[in-house]
Amino acid sequence: xxxxxxxxxxxxxxxxxxxxxxxxxxxxxxxxxxxxxxxxxxxxxxxxxxxxxxxxxxxxxxxxxxxxxxxxxxxxxxxxxxxxxxxxxxxxxxxxxxxxxxxxxxxxxxxxxxxxxxxxxxxxxxxxxxxxxxxxxxxxxxxxxxxxxxxxxxxxxxxxxxxxxxxxxxxxxxxxxxxxxxxxxxxxxxxxxxxxxxxxxxxxxxxxxxxxxxxxxxxxxxxxxxxxxxxxxxxxxxxxxxxxxxxxxxxxxxxxxxxxxxxxxxxxxxxxxxxxxxxxxxxxxxxxxxxxxxxxxxxxxxxxxxxxxxxxxxxxxxxxxxxxxxxxxxxxxxxxxxxxxx
Amino acid sequence: xxxxxxxxxxxxxxxxxxxxxxxxxxxxxxxxxxxxxxxxxxxxxxxxxxxxxxxxxxxxxxxxxxxxxxxxxxxxxxxxxxxxxxxxxxxxxxxxxxxxxxxxxxxxxxxxxxxxxxxxxxxxxxxxxxxxxxxxxxxxxxxxxxxxxxxxxxxxxxxxxxxxxxxxxxxxxxxxxxxxxxxxxxxxxxxxxxxxxxxxxxxxxxxxxxxxxxxxxxxxxxxxxxxxxxxxxxxxxxxxxxxxxxxxxxxxxxxxxxxxxxxxxxxxxxxxxxxxxxxxxxxxxxxxxxxxxxxxxxxxxxxxxxxxxxxxxxxxxxxxxxxxxxxxxxxxxxxxxxxxxx
Numbered sequence: 297x298x299x300x301x302x303x304x305x306x307x308x309x310x311x312x313x314x315x316x317x318x319x320x321x322x323x324x325x326x327x328x329x330x331x332x333x334x335x336x337x338x339x340x341x342x343x344x345x346x347x348x349x350x351x352x353x354x355x356x357x358x359x360x361x362x363x364x365x366x367x368x369x370x371x372x373x374x375x376x377x378x379x380x381x382x383x384x385x386x387x388x389x390x391x392x393x394x395x396x397x398x399x400x401x402x403x404x405x406x407x408x409x410x411x412x413x414x415x416x417x418x419x420x421x422x423x424x425x426x427x428x429x430x431x432x433x434x435x436x437x438x439x440x441x442x443x444x445x446x447x448x449x450x451x452x453x454x455x456x457x458x459x460x461x462x463x464x465x466x467x468x469x470x471x472x473x474x475x476x477x478x479x480x481x482x483x484x485x486x487x488x489x490x491x492x493x494x495x496x497x498x499x500x501x502x503x504x505x506x507x508x509x510x511x512x513x514x515x516x517x518x519x520x521x522x523x524x525x526x527x528x529x530x531x532x533x534x535x536x537x538x539x540x541x542x543x544x545x546x547x548x549x550x551x552x553x554x555x556x557x558x559x560x561x562x563x564x565x566x567x568x569x570x571x572x573x574x575x576x577x578x579x580x581x582x583x584x585x586x587x588x589x590x591x592x593x594x595x596x597x598x599x600x601x602x603x604x605x606x607x608x609x610x611x612x613x614x615x616x617x618x619x620x621x622x623x624x625x626x627x628x629x630x631x632x633x634x635x636x637x638x
Numbered sequence: 639x640x641x642x643x644x645x646x647x648x649x650x651x652x653x654x655x656x657x658x659x660x661x662x663x664x665x666x667x668x669x670x671x672x673x674x675x676x677x678x679x680x681x682x683x684x685x686x687x688x689x690x691x692x693x694x695x696x697x698x699x700x701x702x703x704x705x706x707x708x709x710x711x712x713x714x715x716x717x718x719x720x721x722x723x724x725x726x727x728x729x730x731x732x733x734x735x736x737x738x739x740x741x742x743x744x745x746x747x748x749x750x751x752x753x754x755x756x757x758x759x760x761x762x763x764x765x766x767x768x769x770x771x772x773x774x775x776x777x778x779x780x781x782x783x784x785x786x787x788x789x790x791x792x793x794x795x796x797x798x799x800x801x802x803x804x805x806x807x808x809x810x811x812x813x814x815x816x817x818x819x820x821x822x823x824x825x826x827x828x829x830x831x832x833x834x835x836x837x838x839x840x841x842x843x844x845x846x847x848x849x850x851x852x853x854x855x856x857x858x859x860x861x862x863x864x865x866x867x868x869x870x871x872x873x874x875x876x877x878x879x880x881x882x883x884x885x886x887x888x889x890x891x892x893x894x895x896x897x898x899x900x901x902x903x904x905x906x907x908x909x910x911x912x913x914x915x916x917x918x919x920x921x922x923x924x925x926x927x928x929x930x931x932x933x934x935x936x937x938x939x940x941x942x943x944x945x946x947x948x949x950x951x952x953x954x955x956x957x958x959x960x961x962x963x964x965x966x967x968x969x970x971x972x973x974x975x976x977x978x979x980x
Contacts, residue, residue: 492834523865529901533927559871585875
């Protein structure tokens with residue numbers, strides 16, 4: 297089985313975006329704020345948005361199951377207050393839940409949280425619990441910068457985040473550390489902000505003793521870990537300067553990287569440098585980079601091709617990357633699969 | 639000849655730091671603000687700080703000449719106002735000028751600029767001109783985020799930066815894009831902020847047409863280009879989505895990467911992905927990572943070992959990385975060397 301641990305609902309019916317635009321307009325003018333009940337998307341519309349997009353590509357490329365969460369760039373936690381984020385997160389999560397009910401063999405949910413700048417993260421817990429307990433979601437996306445590129449929250453090692461971590465440990469779910477749209481003109485969202493956040497999150501963990509407090513907490517750092525594997529020597533050296541243990545002991549029981557790296561040399565570097573037990577297959581399709589690579593004739597984000605072509609990974613390693621590690625990092629996914637005899 | 643294009647004066651005599659601390663204290667209490675004349679560092683002190691540190695390692699490792707600029711993390715443009723930055727930059731640049739006069743065969747200067755958040759960058763031009771014309775400096779370090787991790791300046795493509803670029807073109811000098819200390823708790827200075835800035839600067843150039851306005855402008859992106867080479871497929875794909883030319887045409891006449899990547903797999907990725915004409919040898923020693931890599935038994939930042947061990951670069955390629963490209967990107971360096979018959 298091939299599990300893609302990083303998929304977002306980037307192809308939701310247009311009605312969702314229209315509703316969101318009305319919600320945003322309603323921040324300034326409450327008279328135009330839409331009711332949740334005004335958003336009407338039928339099962340057929342959901343099916344069509346999936347069958348012709350993600351599921352089509354999964355079949356073409358040969359992956360079986362996607363861990364599916366709301367569109368990352370649309371989370372936009374910086375817009376409005378907690379009430380706005382809370383309503384929006386509930387809507388987006390419910391749509392992912394419906395997709396996973398319509399296609400139970402191919403999609404399983406991960407939740408966005410109703411984060412809001414300056415608001416205590418523990419306010420996210422009711423939505424988180426609903427998604428896991430009612431919808432059967434197997435993970436969450438945690439935004440280390442709900443300000444959208446102004447980085448006004450404390451680092452992930454700060455105790456303000458601990459209520460989230462306590463709930464994650466209790467429910468045995470990991471978090472993918474994933475920012476949303478940048479509203480800072482310095483940072484292009486998918487070309488700078490995403491990668492910077494990955495690197496930043498890793499270094500926040502490196503300088504802290506977070507995983508002493510939460511030995512079973514698990515973070516998935518997407519986009520191949522930002523700059524981290526490419527600069528693995530730098531990070532090993534910085535840990536050494538800071539008198540931290542070796543990275544494999546200090547961080548690699550708790551931090552995992554996905555394979556959203558869109559060319560063969562990048563995947564080769566990742567798999568050479570990072571232990572195979574810490575690498576989880578992912579493509580983030582249909583996402584930031586949708587084109588065909590003229591150098592290969594195949595889509596940039598068809599990351600399975602790079603794993604297949606790897607001469608560094610053995611067949612056993614590839615099984616870990618495709619399935620074994622995902623079952624270990626997402627125990628609720630493993631349980632859901634086993635319940636189906638898979 | 640082996641030219642290291644990225645060295646900072648990290649080993650300046652303690653008197654410099656003491657003076658700076660008094661200057662910072664003087665921001666709140668002008669009565670304690672020190673005069674420039676109160677900083678006294680003798681030639682012997684300068685010699686000692688170099689002979690036992692950078693020059694010792696250059697001899698041990700086998701590099702000949704370092705492009706030498708003030709300590710990056712100490713630029714701290716976010717501290718105080720333009721007057722504070724201006725005085726501090728003048729002092730730091732003068733020390734690098736004195737080092738290059740004391741060791742003319744081994745060091746040549748690059749200038750820090752007296753940037754200050756919210757202040758028009760053109761105010762930096764007098765210091766820049768002094769360094770190039772009076773001190774014989776061959777480049778500058780340009781900080782894309784003088785706020786120190788709050789990213790309050792416009793992108794590098796913004797016209798506010800154009801006066802600097804016009805002067806760079808006139809004087810035919812490149813800029814290394816290098817941030818300073820982060821005062822944002824989210825970003826570790828050398829483990830996150832530096833790498834993020836490299837990625838951010840590249841993407842700012844990618845989304846813009848800056849090099850159409852300045853076809854001969856040259857930026858050196860340090861630390862191996864942050865996350866860029868590792869995600870080269872992503873950046874190629876993003877350029878494609880944005881209807882930009884191929885990166886080699888869009889950016890690689892103007893953007894260059896150094897080799898401050900502290901492990902062999904990282905250097906191998908860099909040299910595999912980025913055309914050899916765009917890679918300049920550098921170590922940034924004595925810098926962020928000063929330890930011995932237990933996996934090799936050699937210093938992490940002895941980047942010459944990785945270049946030497948490369949099976950991707952030919953002997954001719956290595957000559958370009960070590961010398962040829964530096965002479966091309968820093969024409970004033972080439973002219974200074976030729977004037978000495980080198």
